[in-house]
Amino acid sequence: MSAPLQIGLLMFPGVTALDFIGPAQVLAARPDTRLHFAWKDLGPVPSDCGLPLLPTTTLAGCPPLDVLVVAGGPGQVACMQDAEVLGWIAARGRAARVVASACSGSLLLAAAGLLQGRRAASHWAFRDLLPHYGATPDPARVVVDGKFVTGGGVTACLDMALRLLAELDGPAMAEDVTLRLEYAPEPPFPTGRPEGLPPAQVARVRAALMREAGLA
Numbered sequence: 305m306s307a308p309l310q311i312g313l314l315m316f317p318g319v320t321a322l323d324f325i326g327p328a329q330v331l332a333a334r335p336d337t338r339l340h341f342a343w344k345d346l347g348p349v350p351s352d353c354g355l356p357l358l359p360t361t362t363l364a365g366c367p368p369l370d371v372l373v374v375a376g377g378p379g380q381v382a383c384m385q386d387a388e389v390l391g392w393i394a395a396r397g398r399a400a401r402v403v404a405s406a407c408s409g410s411l412l413l414a415a416a417g418l419l420q421g422r423r424a425a426s427h428w429a430f431r432d433l434l435p436h437y438g439a440t441p442d443p444a445r446v447v448v449d450g451k452f453v454t455g456g457g458v459t460a461c462l463d464m465a466l467r468l469l470a471e472l473d474g475p476a477m478a479e480d481v482t483l484r485l486e487y488a489p490e491p492p493f494p495t496g497r498p499e500g501l502p503p504a505q506v507a508r509v510r511a512a513l514m515r516e517a518g519l520a
Contacts, residue, residue: 318379330465376407406461427457
C-alpha cells in the first residue's frame with residue numbers, strides 16, 4: 305500500500321479565502337491524500353473577507369511535501385518581504401514533486417526564486433509584476449511549465465486545482481472530481497476578464513485591487 309500523497313497549502317493573514325479553500329476542496333476529494341494547512345503558528349489566520357482559517361501545522365513542523373500549493377491575496381505583499389515565508393516556499397518548492405499557485409500566489413513562487421525562466425499565470429491586475437522576479441507572464445487561465453501549475457485570478461483556482469489533479473493522476477480523476485463538485489460555471493455577467501471591457505471599468509477595478517493590496 306502506497307503512502308498518502310502529502311499536500312501542503314500555505315495560508316497567511318490576508319489570503320484570499322477562495323484561493324485557499326477552492327484548491328483545498330478539490331484536492332480533498334483525492335483518495336490517499338493528506339492536506340496540511342501551514343502557517344507560522346496555529347492560531348486562526350484572517351482571510352481577506354474576514355473568514356478565519358485554522359492551520360493544521362506550523363511552517364517548521366510541516367512534514368515533507370509531495371505537492372506545494374500557494375494562494376494569493378492582498379496579504380501576499382507582506383509575505384514577499386518575509387524571509388521566513390520565502391525561505392519556506394523555496395525549500396519546500398524545490399523538494400516537491402509538483403508546485404502550484406492560485407492568483408497572485410505565483411508572485412510568491414517567483415519571489416522565492418522558483419519561477420526563473422518559467423511561464424506563469426497570475427491575476428490580470430498583477431501579472432505584469434512577474435518579470436521583476438524572472439518569470440514570464442502568461443494570460444492563460446492555467447499554465448503548466450515543468451512541475452509548476454499556476455492559475456489566474458481567484459476563481460481560476462478551481463481550474464488550476466483540477467489541472468493539478470490531472471497532472472498527478474490523469475484526466476479521469478480530474479473529470480470525476482469535476483462531476484463530484486458539479487463544476488459547470490455559467491457566469492451571469494461576461495466581465496470576468498479585462499480584455500474587451502471599457503478601459504474606465506478596468507482602471508476602476510485595478511485601482512481598488514491596488515489599494516486593497518497596499519500598493520496604492
